[in-house]
Amino acid sequence: MNVKIPRSLLIGLRRGQLKLGGNCLSEKAVVTQRGAVLLGDSVACDAFDADRPLRVVTHAHADHLVGLRRSLRSGKRVLMTAATRDLIGVVNGSLPLDDGSVELLDYGETVEYGDERVTLVKADHILGAAQVLVEDSEGSRVAYTGDFRVDGTEPLVDCDALVVEATYGSPSFKRAFKVDVRELLVSMVEKRLSAGTVYVFGYYGKLQEVMQILRRADVCVPFVMPERVFNVSQVCEAHGMQLGGLTLSTEKEGRELLDGDLPCVAFYHMNTRKKVGLDSSRICVSGWEFRSPCRQIGEREHLVALSDHSDFCGLLEYVKRCNPKRVVTDNYRVSHGATLAREISRRLGIPAVAMPR
Numbered sequence: 001m002n003v004k005i006p007r008s009l010l011i012g013l014r015r016g017q018l019k020l021g022g023n024c025l026s027e028k029a030v031v032t033q034r035g036a037v038l039l040g041d042s043v044a045c046d047a048f049d050a051d052r053p054l055r056v057v058t059h060a061h062a063d064h065l066v067g068l069r070r071s072l073r074s075g076k077r078v079l080m081t082a083a084t085r086d087l088i089g090v091v092n093g094s095l096p097l098d099d100g101s102v103e104l105l106d107y108g109e110t111v112e113y114g115d116e117r118v119t120l121v122k123a124d125h126i127l128g129a130a131q132v133l134v135e136d137s138e139g140s141r142v143a144y145t146g147d148f149r150v151d152g153t154e155p156l157v158d159c160d161a162l163v164v165e166a167t168y169g170s171p172s173f174k175r176a177f178k179v180d181v182r183e184l185l186v187s188m189v190e191k192r193l194s195a196g197t198v199y200v201f202g203y204y205g206k207l208q209e210v211m212q213i214l215r216r217a218d219v220c221v222p223f224v225m226p227e228r229v230f231n232v233s234q235v236c237e238a239h240g241m242q243l244g245g246l247t248l249s250t251e252k253e254g255r256e257l258l259d260g261d262l263p264c265v266a267f268y269h270m271n272t273r274k275k276v277g278l279d280s281s282r283i284c285v286s287g288w289e290f291r292s293p294c295r296q297i298g299e300r301e302h303l304v305a306l307s308d309h310s311d312f313c314g315l316l317e318y319v320k321r322c323n324p325k326r327v328v329t330d331n332y333r334v335s336h337g338a339t340l341a342r343e344i345s346r347r348l349g350i351p352a353v354a355m356p357r
Helices: 008-012 070-074 082-091 181-193 206-216 227-238 251-259 312-322 337-348
Strands: 027-031 037-039 041-046 055-058 077-080 102-104 110-113 116-122 130-136 142-145 161-164 198-202 224-226 246-248 265-269 281-285 295-298 299-303 326-330 353-355
Touching: 008 102, 027 142, 027 161, 027 206, 027 265, 027 326, 037 130, 037 142, 041 130, 055 116, 070 077, 070 142, 077 110, 077 116, 102 227, 161 312, 181 198, 181 206, 181 281, 181 299, 198 206, 206 224, 206 227, 206 265, 224 227, 224 251, 224 337, 227 246, 227 265, 246 251, 326 337
Parallel strands: 041 055, 055 077, 077 102, 142 161, 161 326, 198 265, 198 281, 224 246, 224 265, 281 299, 326 353
Antiparallel strands: 027 037, 037 041, 110 116, 116 130, 130 142, 295 299
16 A cells, blocks of 8 residues: 655655654754754753853863853853863863852752753763753653763663764774773883883873873872963862872972973873973874874874774764664764764664754
């Protein structure tokens, strides 16, 4: 028997507009042209949106703080973890985080707004990073991963709509290394310390992760760093990370260690790589390396493939675990959202779309 499907229904299915409790899923999870991840009826994540009363900051990296000053000035309720608030205060001290707009949530704690409930769920990324789950009175569950690594991140199971980051959303971004990158990093640092100072370059959050990896491996030399890295590290220690033995590069001890090329590890932001430690052993930690866990990029410089994001396989695995009815890939912060959406639809059979288009 041939059944004629109405054209309007076909168009809706092609666009991923699945109905749930009378509401269109395509309207429940959206990434706007300005980078706001809209969930449900009331929540905007990681960018300002004039029509949403709640703003959520998933973590303290700059591409997730879009329009935060405007959100604070507009009097919106701005939700984040305490660690994220403290890190933002260090990296952007001019933001008015104490004016009453910011509401701090622990992981698993829920805030109600109208008929919606908003919950932050731990994400394995940098300190304080969170996923966002929005549920309504009809039982709809829409969620946003923020940035994450799959192995340490609790899956938001049985989502109706899921917005997923797409940093490494291309099939070419796979890390199939047979060695433990953390152990390799420790071995490299220990070996090079015998010749003097080892400089480590990375971004805020990842630098502190490297410090903790080294301390847990009983690397006991002084850690030297400039003021901003030092302040971020102190926030991380205050929230439970074990870093220990931090020395400012501007203090007498720090200057003597660096000037004398004595055994210590110097931690600097990636942006200073072309100016600092040019004649010393240097290690850059980056997630943008997929060929090898370690690659030489200079006479005394190596790149180590340490990432705080899931690779392509990890992204697919996370989506599979969540079992959503529809997926939106974040195509604002990277250029791989469209590729990831196609691969999710093709490999997992789940309707997926990249936003903004």
